[in-house]
Amino acid sequence: MLCENKLEKIRQNNLRVTDLLESIIDIFGKQSHPLTILELKTLLKKKNFSPNKTTLYRQVEKLSSIGILQESVFSDSQRRYCIVEEGDHHHHFYCKQCGHAEELPHSLCEKIHKVETQLKSRNFKIIKHSLEIEGLCAKCNS
Numbered sequence: 292m293l294c295e296n297k298l299e300k301i302r303q304n305n306l307r308v309t310d311l312l313e314s315i316i317d318i319f320g321k322q323s324h325p326l327t328i329l330e331l332k333t334l335l336k337k338k339n340f341s342p343n344k345t346t347l348y349r350q351v352e353k354l355s356s357i358g359i360l361q362e363s364v365f366s367d368s369q370r371r372y373c374i375v376e377e378g379d380h381h382h383h384f385y386c387k388q389c390g391h392a393e394e395l396p397h398s399l400c401e402k403i404h405k406v407e408t409q410l411k412s413r414n415f416k417i418i419k420h421s422l423e424i425e426g427l428c429a430k431c432n433s
């Protein structure tokens with residue numbers, strides 16, 4: 292269900308829909324955790340794709356620039372990506388020990404938007420907001 296409108300958007304942005312690109316989207320669509328390029332590469336290998344890192348990086352950057360993927364950077368400085376709906380984004384909890392990351396509830400964004408509205412009413416211009424919660428997951432904390 293997610294694929295068709297995403298592929299349509301890719302075409303609209305003059306990006307060629309290749310088997311590789313379809314597999315990338317398919318992989319992200321099935322992931323609940325954000326992936327690093329390296330993790331993506333490993334998952335692609337299972338589907339018999341072995342693109343070099345630069346190619347893969349370029350594809351992912353493009354998908355991120357047209358709003359299909361969201362980029363997140365946690366304190367280990369690695370870029371991670373996950374799929375988002377158009378015009379949407381979310382925030383994560385990130386475990387510093389095992390790297391587990393999960394989506395935080397959407398109500399968090401709504402609260403931030405309220406603050407943004409207040410700032411806008413004071414004629415401030417909002418460009419973006421970012422917030423990631425880091426710590427230890429239940430498993431690492433026990």
Ligand SMILES: [Zn+2]
Pocket residue numbers: 323324325372373374381383394
């Ligand atoms: Zn995510």
Ligand SMILES: [Zn+2]
Pocket residue numbers: 386387388389390391427428429430431432
């Ligand atoms: Zn953990």
Ligand SMILES: [Zn+2]
Pocket residue numbers: 380381382399400403420
């Ligand atoms: Zn937000």
